[in-house]
Amino acid sequence: MGTIQIENVSFRYDQMVDNLFDSLNLKIDESWKLGLIGRNGRGKTTLMKLLLGQLDYQGQVVSNLNFYYYPQAVVDKNVPTIEVVKNLTHLEEYDLWKIEIELDKLKVDSGVLQQEFSTLSPGERTKVLLAILFIDESGFQLIDEPTNHLDIEGRKIVSDYLKSKKGFIVISHDKNFLNPVIDHVISINRADVDVYKGNFDTWQDNKNRQDNSEQNEKEQLKKDIHRLHETAVKRENWSNSAEAQKNKNRYGESVNLDKGFISHKSAKMMKKAKTAEKRVDSAINEKQSLLKNIEIEEPITLNYEELSHPDIFVQVDNLSLRHETITTPVVNFKVKKNQVLAVIGQNGIGKTTIFKQILGVPQPFEQIGDIKVANNLKISYLRQDNELTGEIKALAVDKKIEPEMVYSNLRKLGFERYLFNQPVENMSQGQRRKVALALSLSEKANLYFWDEPLNYLDVITRQQIISAIKKQHPTMLLIDHDQDLIDEVSTQKVKLHY
Numbered sequence: 001m002g003t004i005q006i007e008n009v010s011f012r013y014d015q016m017v018d019n020l021f022d023s024l025n026l027k028i029d030e031s032w033k034l035g036l037i038g039r040n041g042r043g044k045t046t047l048m049k050l051l052l053g054q055l056d057y058q059g060q061v062v063s064n065l066n067f068y069y070y071p072q073a074v075v076d077k078n079v080p081t082i083e084v085v086k087n088l089t090h091l092e093e094y095d096l097w098k099i100e101i102e103l104d105k106l107k108v109d110s111g112v113l114q115q116e117f118s119t120l121s122p123g124e125r126t127k128v129l130l131a132i133l134f135i136d137e138s139g140f141q142l143i144d145e146p147t148n149h150l151d152i153e154g155r156k157i158v159s160d161y162l163k164s165k166k167g168f169i170v171i172s173h174d175k176n177f178l179n180p181v182i183d184h185v186i187s188i189n190r191a192d193v194d195v196y197k198g199n200f201d202t203w204q205d206n207k208n209r210q211d212n213s214e215q216n217e218k219e220q221l222k223k224d225i226h227r228l229h230e231t232a233v234k235r236e237n238w239s240n241s242a243e244a245q246k247n248k249n250r251y252g253e254s255v256n257l258d259k260g261f262i263s264h265k266s267a268k269m270m271k272k273a274k275t276a277e278k279r280v281d282s283a284i285n286e287k288q289s290l291l292k293n294i295e296i297e298e299p300i301t302l303n304y305e306e307l308s309h310p311d312i313f314v315q316v317d318n319l320s321l322r323h324e325t326i327t328t329p330v331v332n333f334k335v336k337k338n339q340v341l342a343v344i345g346q347n348g349i350g351k352t353t354i355f356k357q358i359l360g361v362p363q364p365f366e367q368i369g370d371i372k373v374a375n376n377l378k379i380s381y382l383r384q385d386n387e388l389t390g391e392i393k394a395l396a397v398d399k400k401i402e403p404e405m406v407y408s409n410l411r412k413l414g415f416e417r418y419l420f421n422q423p424v425e426n427m428s429q430g431q432r433r434k435v436a437l438a439l440s441l442s443e444k445a446n447l448y449f450w451d452e453p454l455n456y457l458d459v460i461t462r463q464q465i466i467s468a469i470k471k472q473h474p475t476m477l478l479i480d481h482d483q484d485l486i487d488e489v490s491t492q493k494v495k496l497h498y
């Protein structure tokens with residue numbers, strides 16, 4: 001079996017203070033199914049770009065494999081999907097059956113090949129691009145977050161599909177998706193990068209054990225150093241008083257006695273204490289560098305303003321939206337104070353369209369049924385896409401939010417300070433999502449519309465969001481395909497289906 005060897009690779013983007021990767025060494029077998037995990041901005045996407053040879057780095061990557069990256073850039077989306085396939089694969093007409101086979105495994109009707117690419121649902125697009133990626137079975141696939149925008153069923157299909165393949169790296173923050181698929185983990189930690197044999201759960205168990213034992217060791221060391229300090233102080237006091245005693249008799253009168261042996265002993269004891277302290281100091285330093293891998297989950301807070309009334313914030317009666325051939329399923333629901341309503345349903349069924357209609361965003365849809373929204377509500381809308389551009393400060397001012405508040409929330413979400421002045425479009429996907437999230441957290445609101453908040457976000461941030469909602473019980477309408485989030489925070493669900 002061939003290998004991919006990453007040898008002494010160092011890299012940083014121009015504006016960075018420190019290296020993103022510093023003398024990185026990894027050895028990967030070409031048959032492994034790897035999950036690449038790590039917090040937002042740690043360099044997962046960058047690592048893939050390094051393997052693809054798209055960035056200038058120090059060190060070397062030794063491999064004779066062909067690497068393929070998802071998501072591919074589709075330059076022209078307004079053409080039949082088959083043209084997109086041809087452009088990206090250079091397949092000849094007589095070889096196009098290969099794509100049909102892959103599409104079949106992904107449970108996509110090959111009829112989509114004749115359909116304009118721009119009209120495919122997000123789930124269909126993902127599957128077509130993945131099918132293209134696996135045309136060359138001998139290649140090594142680099143799959144960057146395929147689950148964003150996929151509904152629960154889509155995630156299951158893609159997960160089964162990947163399980164049947166081998167030799168790839170997939171980035172995902174969704175443990176339920178990763179667990180059945182992968183047999184190895186590459187984890188980009190705070191202080192280092194490691195490769196682990198197992199799936200996400202076994203990696204997590206191992207990490208928790210490691211963190212705990214390091215934490216315990218640190219506690220033990222703290223106790224040791226405290227004890228040593230105390231002993232050292234005692235010894236010092238003793239030797240000082242011995243020194244003072246040297247020239248006095250037992251009545252405290254000054255006399256000229258030679259007590260050289262006391263002086264000698266006290267000096268020896270001081271020296272011993274100092275050596276012991278030094279040893280503990282260096283042990284502590286060593287441990288501290290290990291402890292840098294412990295991820296910290298800081299609590300976050302929504303700037304939620306609870307209202308004593310009205311009781312019903314949003315009421316939707318027999319609502320359906322129509323445009324050309326599309327008609328969304330009829331829905332009915334009420335959102336009361338402190339309720340989290342989860343709107344669920346498959347990709348493309350109209351969840352976001354319903355959100356926008358309630359919010360009064362202009363859309364080319366004819367409305368059937370009624371929408372009532374209580375008056376004078378402050379609403380915070382977290383959109384589905386990473387559409388923000390420009391600097392954080394300007395984005396905050398635009399929404400009449402104190403930039404400092406946004407910065408503070410971003411710090412809690414694990415943002416480094418130097419990023420505050422960077423344009424959002426230069427950031428990693430998760431960092432971009434965090435900017436949108438921090439704006440929504442900072443904005444004073446009585447009601448939240450959160451459309452797929454978890455997309456692109458790392459595991460710790462997901463947990464921060466879940467904890468905040470559970471603690472504050474804000475009034476919220478929520479769309480997400482993450483089962484854990486829905487189960488943990490929703491007080492009621494409405495399912496869209498025909």
Ligand SMILES: Nc1ncnc2c1ncn2[C@@H]1O[C@H](COP(=O)(O)OP(=O)(O)OP(=O)(O)O)[C@@H](O)[C@H]1O
Nearest residue numbers: 013040041042043044045046426427428429430431
């Ligand atoms: N083109 C760029 N110019 C400058 N900095 C960049 C650029 N692309 C990425 N970065 C920075 O490099 C770091 C790593 O980015 P990368 O996209 O590799 O992270 P990631 O682990 O994939 O994160 P995510 O989970 O959010 O996708 C981030 O701090 C990001 O802001």
Ligand SMILES: [Mg+2]
Nearest residue numbers: 044045428429
């Ligand atoms: Mg990324």
